[in-house]
Amino acid sequence: MSARHRLHIIQPGHAQRELAADPALTLLQQLQRAGFDLPHACRNGNCGRCYAQLHEGETSHTLDQTRVPLCISQALSDIQLTLPKAPQWTLYTCQIKQCREERIDLLLPAGKIALSGKQFALVNTCSASAATLLEQHQRLLALRLSSPLQHTGSGLVQLLCVSANAEGRQPLVFRQKTLATGLSASLVREIHESLLQSSRDAGTS
Numbered sequence: 572m573s574a575r576h577r578l579h580i581i582q583p584g585h586a587q588r589e590l591a592a593d594p595a596l597t598l599l600q601q602l603q604r605a606g607f608d609l610p611h612a613c614r615n616g617n618c619g620r621c622y623a624q625l626h627e628g629e630t631s632h633t634l635d636q637t638r639v640p641l642c643i644s645q646a647l648s649d650i651q652l653t654l655p656k657a658p659q660w661t662l663y664t665c666q667i668k669q670c671r672e673e674r675i676d677l678l679l680p681a682g683k684i685a686l687s688g689k690q691f692a693l694v695n696t697c698s699a700s701a702a703t704l705l706e707q708h709q710r711l712l713a714l715r716l717s718s719p720l721q722h723t724g725s726g727l728v729q730l731l732c733v734s735a736n737a738e739g740r741q742p743l744v745f746r747q748k749t750l751a752t753g754l755s756a757s758l759v760r761e762i763h764e765s766l767l768q769s770s771r772d773a774g775t776s
């Protein structure tokens with residue numbers, strides 16, 4: 572009979588926890604089942620969102636022997652990990668399929684993406700707009716815009732999905748970077764305002 576490896580889990584802002592590893596599941600799957608809220612997108616080790624810091628032990632996959640892609644890895648011994656912070660927002664670069672005054676149809680990037688955010692905004696290098704999800708069919712999304720988006724001619728736009736907290740107020744800063752390279756502070760303020768406004772509208776509807 573083989574003893575199960577133990578996972579010693581550290582997540583910033585939470586008490587440390589310990590659980591038994593399940594060799595039939597990836598670390599991401601078992602941590603999600605145990606109730607951890609973890610950033611993830613591609614589930615194939617490429618996007619980097621789920622990478623954890625390995626302090627002790629051995630896992631099936633590592634980068635630089637210290638970073639563990641949770642979505643494709645299993646524990647090969649007892650391990651100690653620091654998990655990435657729970658997601659507050661995710662940003663996807665999407666292809667614009669069609670854009671009318673108030674409605675925009677987008678194609679999400681390939682990969683298993685679950686839209687978990689409750690608030691949406693579309694941003695490009697010269698404008699931003701709060702958005703409401705109208706419908707989704709696999710990678711195709713239809714959104715209603717609160718204000719028209721200025722065209723940049725690239726055919727691409729960034730979709731920001733934000734998990735609301737109690738006040739609807741969101742930090743739009745991640746590891747000391749604002750949203751995405753190239754976004755100005757004034758645009759970030761505009762997005763923040765759009766999100767606050769859409770959360771007020773949601774609260775009064």
Ligand code: FES
Nearest residue numbers: 612614616619642
């Ligand atoms: S979810 Fe993309 S690397 Fe793990």
